[in-house]
Amino acid sequence: MSEYLLPLELMVEQLERLPGVGRKTATKYAFTLLSMTTEELENFTTAILDGKKKILNCRKCFNLCEGELCTVCGDAARSGEQICVVEDVRTLMAMERTRNYKGLYHVLGGVLSPIDGVGPEKLHIAELLSRVKEEETREVIIATNPTVEGETTAMYLTKLLHPLGVRVTRLAYGVPVGADLEYADEITLARALDGRREL
Amino acid sequence: MSEYLLPLELMVEQLERLPGVGRKTATKYAFTLLSMTTEELENFTTAILDGKKKILNCRKCFNLCEGELCTVCGDAARSGEQICVVEDVRTLMAMERTRNYKGLYHVLGGVLSPIDGVGPEKLHIAELLSRVKEEETREVIIATNPTVEGETTAMYLTKLLHPLGVRVTRLAYGVPVGADLEYADEITLARALDGRREL
Incomplete structure (x- = not known):
């Protein structure tokens, strides 16, 4: 249904790419953007392009x-x-908000998910192994999401890490199963960190 | 709280300008945008700037x-x-979706709202009066929103339009089709009662 003018339709289509945004919300966003001055709009798009760069x-x-x-x-x-x-930077940020962790991180860039065609080679697993070998690592804390894929990835990593002689731990189930770590509150995350268990 | 990198902070700030978007949603949007390729992102921003132009x-x-x-x-x-x-183009689009109206429109660009400093000179009221005088207009249907400001604007327009010898009408008030009368507010029910029609 192309009830809109073409340039508006194109704006709406692009705005619909934002997560959780359907046609109605995208249209609302488009009108807000159109009501901005050209200068304001350029600040908007420049911030986005600059961010990417x-x-x-x-x-x-x-x-x-x-x-x-x-x-x-x-x-x-x-x-x-x-x-x-x-798994991702947003989880890292959530961990940082606990102010409870003083070690380093490693962002995998996803989780193993054969259905979506994500195998170990698409994640930063090789880089993690090199770091563990080369750096002074004594413990790897696996903080993938408590989902099926997150668990599978944790198991997979454990198998690869154990032979390297490091302690491998997993966040405790203080975080509710099925939830997204990004949205966990600081206290729950901190508790989960304290209660981590040997794998 | 500037826990983010500056370029990310700037992206989030700009995305928070979208209606109903807070920091969490803006961050989610920012990460989605960052995960796009540069080309995809340019399509995104170009569609927005092109729309404005x-x-x-x-x-x-x-x-x-x-x-x-x-x-x-x-x-x-x-x-x-x-x-x-x-009041605005979105209302016009909603009217068009009814496929029931075959006349013309006039977009005011807002409603009278002294508190927000919106007086008659900020709306396209003078242009409406010229049209009524110059065109073959016989009826002006006032379809401002059923809010205090919408009502005030409707009253104001009525006073200006009556001397020009056109019929001035207002959309009917009543209970929305499909709604449950039990949950209708008193004012709407009272208006629906006032406006009852012979069957």
Whole structure:
């Protein structure tokens, strides 16, 4: 149904790419954008394009960063003895909000999911293994989401990590099963960190 | 709280300008945008900027259009005897979806609201009066929203339009089709009762 003018239709189509945004919401967004001045709108699009250009991945842990290393990897006060493995940067940010963890991270960039064609080679698993071998790592804390794929990935990593002689732990089930770590509250996340168990 | 990298913070700030979007949703949107390829992202921002550039206002009724006149004003099959006055283009679109109205429109661009500093001079009221004087208008249907401001605007327009010798009507108030009377608010029910029709 193309009841809209073509340029509006194209705006709506693009805005519908945002997660959870359907045609109605996209239309509401389009009208808000159209009501902005050209200058305001340019600030809007420039911020987005600049973000894409300037935000890179830490070459060590794949966290977001602006230079070579992220603020966590670049922080001498953080212990290199622990690496917390997360699915994505949003989980990393949630962990940081607990202010309870002083080690490093490793962002996998997803979880194993054969159905979606995500095998180990699509995740930053090889890089994790190299880090564990080369760095002073003593413990790898696996903080993948408590979902089927997250669990499978945790098991897979455990098998690869154990032979390297590091302690492998998993966040405790303080986080409700089936939920998304990104939205867990600080206290629950902190409890889960405290109660981590040997795998 | 600036826990984010500056470029991400700027993206989130801009995305928070979308209606009903808070920090969490804006962050979710930002990550989705960052996960797109540069080309996809350019399509996204180009569609928005192009929309702003190409979508103009009909010089007659202020509906959205690409040229001088909108598709409604340019349609010879539409009757010029009726003008339906709406607050904004989205209401116009809702009216068009009924496929029940064959007259023209006039988009006010808002409603009178002294608190927000919106007086008659900020709305397309003068243009409406000129149209009624110059065109073959016989009836003006006022379809502002059933809010305090919408009512005030309707009253104000009625006073200005009556001396011009046109019929001035207002959309009927009543219970929405499919609604449960049990949950209808008192004012709506009272209005529906007042406006009852012979069967």
